[in-house]
Amino acid sequence: MSKTFKLAILRGRDTASQGLIPEAAFQSTVMAGPDSVLAYWTDNTRGYLNFDAQLFPWVDVAYSASDVDFPNGQLARGTQATRIFEATKAANGVTLDGFDGFMIFGLPGLPLSYPNPKAAEPGQPVSVQINFDGGSSDGLNGKPFCVLPVMNSDHTFMCHELGHVLGFGHSYGVWNNGADWDGPVNGWMQFQVYGDPYDIMSSGTFGNRVDPAQTTYFGTPTFAGSNVSGWPVQPSMNRGPAPAASHMHLWDAASVPAGAIRHLQLTGNTQTVRIYAASSNLAPRLVVIHPDNEDAEGRGRAYIDYRQAVGWDQGLDLEGADLARQGVVAHTLADTPDEGVRSWYRGRIVVPLRTDSDLKIAGTPLTVRVTDVYPEHGTVEIEISQGDARGIDLDRTHHDTIVSGSDLTWMGTPCGDQIVQGTWVTESHYTFQAVTYGFGGEGAPDSAAPTLTWTVAGVEVVGTGPLQVPSAAGITTVVCTLSAGTEQLIVDTRGGDAVSGPVVADISSEGVSLSATSSIDAAGSYTGFRPYDLNKLDSCMRKYAISVDLKAHELLIPPGPDPYRERWKDELNSVRLDHIIDVVGSANPERAATLKDMAKLRYGGGQ
Structure with a gap:
């Protein structure tokens, strides 16, 4: 099922010296390219909207002072549409009846100079610059239309105005200054129209509030598309976002x-x-x-x-x-x-x-x-x-980095992998993310955010840098980073330092305080295989188990990045692997012996 929209695309040149846009460039930008204006709407409706579009040749139009809206300093969109509409009919001998709407391009659409009707008054200039008004309206041959001055229209603006021709209204949301056309001239005004940063029909404001007397914020959901050779607006025109x-x-x-x-x-x-x-x-x-x-x-x-x-x-x-x-x-x-x-x-x-x-x-x-x-x-x-309900969760991610090793013993697995056993000095890296609920407010960008504070081993984190925390060896230095962009706490320990203690996130808002606790538990050093060598052993054991039709992944708990501090997993896996060896041993003694040797390496045991 689809919805067909019969669209007439009209084109008028208002300056004879202006070169016309090559047809290939026009087609690519407006009609047939993968990121063309028409493709935008067919893509975002998953093909539900189907354009029956007819492109008409360029016509030359001329505007006189009688066409100008001098009080507003512009050539009104309705005036431009009427002139190009009538010129197209005359040049092609058509009525332009039967269309659902009109998309009209004016080239170049740049300001023109006209005699100032107030030139005789004191302080008035002889001539004034008149802008071309772009936008959409109703009533051209009884149908909706949009006028797009080429040199002042990017891709987002064209998609937005065509949206109006299709029947989309403006969208609303946060308070913004987008509809305040004269800005600070008569004092800033704010509205909720144009206040959606996730909808093309809030173009080209998307919720921007720039009044210096208010909290300022901005929405810029557009991206720079590829240049189209021959299209006169360069560099790349902004594209997107999708309609809500x-x-x-x-x-x-x-x-x-x-x-x-x-x-x-x-x-x-x-x-x-x-x-x-x-x-x-x-x-x-x-x-x-x-x-x-x-x-x-x-x-x-x-x-x-x-x-x-x-x-x-x-x-x-x-x-x-x-x-x-x-x-x-x-x-x-x-x-x-x-x-x-x-x-x-x-x-x-x-x-x-x-x-x-x-x-x-x-x-x-x-x-x-x-x-x-x-x-x-x-x-x-x-x-x-x-x-x-209000609450707070505290998520932790963690990995260790080997700084140095000593007393190294080089070994190999039956699968041909090289592994190393030794005593390793490590540094630990932790990332903590506090996740709250019940503090969400109502989505206003200037609403007060909950206050979040962190403590590590009982010491409050203030800013980014070294933090002195208690440890078994006395006072130890860790490095804390407070990420403004991600609202995360990152804690790094130094190589060889054994540090453990609670990490607490305290959240407070509107008189309500909650906290959540996790921990750091840096070992500083250990004796055994490197973590990635354990992965090699696990992979080899899995191959041997599969070769005798055993599903090792159902019996073994995959090791984490720090298995030497997860002894309960090792002990449980050792018992389970004993079971595998018993099963294999009765039918395949050679495989059982190999698995037993690997178990001794992996877990320091195996029967």
């Missing part, structure tokens, strides 16, 4: 495949869903939560999806202060002051997860929390609830 799924669903529910949506009713129970990235072809990739007694226009309906930094969304950031970050994004349908029901951005939870793992969705009683991220599969697991 909530906006597409509002525009036409069939534009989002029914099989891609997981519909939920608003209940008092916590509901868990695993969703795929919005850019994938897997399902479900959109959660739609319906309120009780939902009306025909969908007021109060909530949408949740996972926006990955790929495809038309590759401009999303993975780090930093930009509002347009990769993450789980919430939208709702709600009333606007004067445009009826529209799509509203309600906030996001960044992925990879940082401290804040949940979000209260404004206008609803809902809270969405990201509980797991599976980057290798492009999925996230989310919980949707109406609760206000």
Whole structure:
């Protein structure tokens, strides 16, 4: 099933000396290229929207002073559209009837100089520069149209304005200055229209607030595409982002495949869903939560999806202060002051997860929390609830690096691998990520974040640098790094230092304080094989087990990066390997003997 839109593409040149755009460049940029303007909308509707587009030849048009809107200093988009429309009809002997909408290019569309009608007044110049107004409107031959001055239109702007021709409205979200056309001239004004950093229909603002008297923030979800030879706007024009799924669903529910949506009713129970990235072809990739007694226009309906930094969304950031970050994004349908029901951005939870793992969705009683991220599969697991429970989890990752070795004994495995036993001096590296829930606020970018403090072995971490902590040998130095971008604590120990102790994350917000505890347990040195040599032994034992039809992975617990400090795993694996040897021994004594020798190397035992 598809929806066909019959589009007329008109082109008018307003300066005779301006060279025309080569047809190949025009086709590649606008109509037929893999990242053309028309491809943007067919891609993002998964082919549901099908263009029946007719391209008309260039025509020359001339504007006079009577065409100029002098009070606003511009040639209005309606005036440009009418002139190019009439010139195209006359040049081609056509009526231009039967189209669903018009996409009109003006070349070059750069400011022109006209006599100033107020030149006789004191202080007035003889001439004034008049700009070409770009944008969309209705009423050209009874149909919607957009006018695109070529030299002032990037790819994002063209996609946005064509979206209006297709029937998309503006999107709403955070307070921003995007609709304040004269900026600080008459004092900054702010609006919620253009406030969605995840929707093309908030172009080209995406939630930017630049008023110096307010908290400033910005959304820049676009990316630089490849240059098209012959297109006059260089360097590369910004492209993206994708339209919000909530906006597409509002525009036409069939534009989002029914099989891609997981519909939920608003209940008092916590509901868990695993969703795929919005850019994938897997399902479900959109959660739609319906309120009780939902009306025909969908007021109060909530949408949740996972926006990955790929495809038309590759401009999303993975780090930093930009509002347009990769993450789980919430939208709702709600009333606007004067445009009826529209799509509203309600906030996001960044992925990879940082401290804040949940979000209260404004206008609803809902809270969405990201509980797991599976980057290798492009999925996230989310919980949707109406609760206000608060908590904090503390995740730890850890690896050791060998600094030096002594008393080395070189050996080999039956599989031909070289392994080394010795006494090794190590340094340890830890990364801690505090993940909170219940502190999510309502997605406002200027809302106060919870306060996070860290202590290591009872000593508070203040800034980045060396930290003196107690150890068995007295006071030992570790190096702590507080990452502003990731909100992580990184702790590095020095080679040979044995350090252990608790690592505590304390979170506080609005008078509520919670804490979570993990630990560091750096051994400093050990005697045995290098960790990657143990992997060689495990791999060889697995090959021998498989050769006699045994599934070793069902009997052995794979070693971690530091097995010499996980004795319980070694002991359990040793017992299990004894069982393998007993089974193999009755049918294949030679293999059993080899496995026994490897077990002695691996675990220091084996019967």
